[in-house]
Amino acid sequence: MVVWNFKSRLFSTFPSISLFWRRLLLVILLVVLSIISYPHSSFAQPSSKPVEIDLFVQGLSVRNPKVLLEQGLKPGTQTDITLRNQPEGKLNIKSVQQLPITISVPQPNGSVKELPDPKENFRMDILITLTGQANVQEQGLYLGKSRLKIGTPAEIEGFNYLTKATVIDVRS
Structure with missing residues (x-):
């Protein structure tokens, strides 16, 4: 047939x-x-692992740095984080370290000495370590939808602060 x-x-x-x-x-x-x-592969659930993120805040203008460090950026509290203009949730503040702002001063014998900058009364540099959970995928670590990489622009926000920072280290 x-x-x-x-x-x-x-x-x-x-x-x-x-x-x-x-x-x-x-x-x-x-x-x-x-x-x-x-x-x-999109049906597979990404695994989650603890991660530490170091952020560098440069030139933050603040009238009273001690109040900010004691009330706002206090270790043990949470902060909202935004990576590449995408809100990614809350992370815990592990540590906050104020870095000295110095200038190079030439000495009479020809050497150079680092001294605190006398004109920077209302400006400070801060190193902030945040902890939280990140998704592990083939391309790397993801916090929400954004990939965690050194150099990623970030923004952190709390009750009395909103500042821009840069990711300088990611540890898992």
């Missing part, structure tokens, strides 16, 4: 199906089968 006859009739009884429609039906069938049978 002939499946397709010369008039493009299926089993010689059904109406004619043109060659175009046969090929289109075959392509649609192959696409559906490939979607169903192809294993997707």
